[in-house]
Amino acid sequence: MSISLEYPWLLILVILPLFIFRFSPAYLQPSASIYLPFFARLIRATGQTPTSGNQVQQRKRVQMLALLLSWLLLIVCLARPVLLGEPIFVGKTGRDLMVAVDLSQSMEQKDYQLDDETVSRLTALKSLLVSFSEQRKGDRLGLIVFGSGAYLQVPFTEDLTLWQTLLTQMDTQMAGPATAIGDAIGLSIRAFENSSTEQRVLLLVTDGSDTSSRLDPVDAARVAATDGIQIYTLGMGSINTLGDDKVDFNTLNKIAVVSNGKSFEASDSNAIAKVLAQVNDIAPASYQQQSYLAKTELYPYLVGPMIILYTLVWSGLALASFVARRKAIKYESVYQGVINASDNSENKQVADSLKEEA
Template sequence: MMELANPWAFALLPLLWLVRWLPAYRRPLAALRLPFFDQLVEAAGSTKAGEQRRSPLSRLLQLTIWVLIVVALARPEKLSEPIVWQSAARDLILAVDISGSMDERDLVDSEDQPRQRLAAVKDVIRDFVADREGERLALIVFGTRAYVQAPLTEDLDTLTALLDQTEVGMAGPHTALGDAMGLAIRQFEASEVEQRLLVLLSDGADTGSRMSPINAANIAAQRDVHVVTIAIGDPDGSGENRVDTDTLKAIADTTDGAFFTAADQQALAAVYQRIDELAPRKVATHSYREHRSLSHWPLALAGLLALLMLTLDRRSHAPATPPQPASARPEEDAA
C-alpha cells in the first residue's frame, strides 16, 4: 500500500510557471548593438541571443525534473501490512498479609489436610498469576509495615519467584492494613489504564496503621481503584487473629469492589475465579504500520535527468568546428 505523507506539496507544481512571469525574471538587460552581430555569432558557432531557447527535449526534461522534486517533497511511503497486538487494559495489585497469624494451619486442602495459611495462599495466587498473561501485576506484602515485593510488571515469572520467597513475619508480626492500601494507591499513580483493581487478602484486624483502612478506601474510590477484599481466618477469634470482616466489607463497599471469605483452599481458589467474573480483564487492541520512505527514488531520477539536460545543453551550445585548411599540393611541397 502506498500513501503520501505530505500531499499538500503538489500545490507547488505551478511554481515553475509562475517564476517565469515574475518581473525580476523578465526584466530587460543592457545590451550593445553591433551591425555585424550575425557574422560574429556565426563565426563563434553559436546562436543569436534572441534564439537561445531550450530545445523541446530540454524543456520536457526541465518539467519532468520539477515534477519529480515535488513528488519527493510529497514524501511517498510504502506501508506494510497492519501489525496488530493486544495488551491488557487493566492493572492489578495483590496485597498479601504475611503477619504472624498467617502461620496458622487451619486451611484445608483438597485432601482434607491442614495447611499453613500463607502456603495455601501462595498456591492459589500462583495459579491465578499464571492466567494473567499480558497483564501487569504488582505484589505488596504487609505485616507491621507494608512493602512492594514486585512493582507493576508483565514479568509474571519474576513476580511468582518473589512470591515464593516471602515468609511469615518478614514484614513484622502485626497487620498494617491501611498502610498496605495506601502503598497500593501510590503504585497506581504510575498507571494510565482505565481499570485498576486491588486484591487485598488479610486474616487479621488493622493494628497501628499510619493511615486508617476506611480513609485509604475513600482515597482509592476517588482515584477509581476498586478493591476486592478476601478474609481468611476466624471472625470469632480474639486479638489480632480475629478477622475484621466489618472493615473489609466497608472497604469493598466504598470502592465499589467485592468482599469474600475463604474458609479453605478450595474456597480461596473459587474466590479468584469469582474475581474474574466480577472484573473481567479488558483488552486494548493496538495496530501499527511500518512506513518506508520512497522519496529517494524520485530524487535520484531527478538528479540523473538534470545531468542529461546539462549534457544536451552543452552539446547544443558547443561552438562549431572551424573548417580545416586544404592541404598543400605536392608540387608546392616539393618546391
C-alpha cells in the same frame, strides 16, 4: 506490501506549469542589434511597423522533456511516497493490579485443602494467586506484604514470572507478627502514584483484624477512592470464627464499599478460587493493542535519478553549445582570412557563403 502517498493532495501542483505558461508573460531575452540614428526616417520611408528586438528563446525538445519529468518527480517526492510493510502490533497495559497479602502468624494455620492435602492458608493462597496471575496477561501486577508493617515487595511490572517467583518466596512473619491493614492500603496508594493507567485495583488479602496500623483502614480506603483505586477485600476464614483468629469482615466490607470495590469471604481453597474468578469477571484483564504500518520512504530513490537526469541533459546541452560556438569562431576566422587575402567580388561571395554555413 503496497505503495501509498502521505500527502496525495499535493499532486494537484502538477498542473501549475500550465497556468504559468497560460497566464504569465514569456521571458524575452535581448539580442544583438545595430543602432541607426535615422531609424525613424527609415521606418517612414519603408512603411514598416517596428517590433521588439527581444527574442523568446525556444527550448529544445529534450530540454522540455527533462524539465517536465523533473517537475513530475519533484511533485511526487513532495507527496511523500512510502512503501507500506506488514502491520506491527504493540501491546499496551490496560490495568494496574496491586495484591496486598497478610503475612501475620495466623496465616500458618493448616486448615485449607489443596489437591487432597491439608496445607497452610499462605500455601493455598500462593498456589491460587499464581493461577490467578496467569489470567492477568496485559495487566501490570504489584505485590505488597504486610504484618506489623507494610512493605512493597514487587513494584508494578509486566513480568509475571518475576512476580510469581517473589510471591512463592515470601513466608509468614517476614513482615512481623501483627496485622497492619491500614498501612498496607496507604503503601498501595503511594505505589499507584507512579501509575499512568486509569484502571487501578487493589486486592487486599487478610485473615485477621487490624492491630498495628498507624492509619485507620477505612480512612485509608477513602483516600484510595479519591485516587481512583478500587479495593477488593478477601477475608481468609469463616465468619463464624471467634477469638483472636476472627476476621474483621465488617471493616473489610466498609473498605470495599467506600472504594467502590467488593468484599469476599474465603473459608476454604475452593472459596478462594471462586473469589479470584469473580475478581477476574468483575475487573477482567485489560489489554490495549495498537498497530502501525512499517513505512519506507521512497523519495530518496526518486531524487537521485532526477538529479542524475537533470545533470546529464544540461551537461549535454552545455557541451553542444560550446561545440557550436567553437565552430562559429572557426568559420569567422576563415571568413576574415578570405576578406583580407582578396577584395574581388568572387572571393567575397565565397566568404559570405562560408559565413552563412557557419
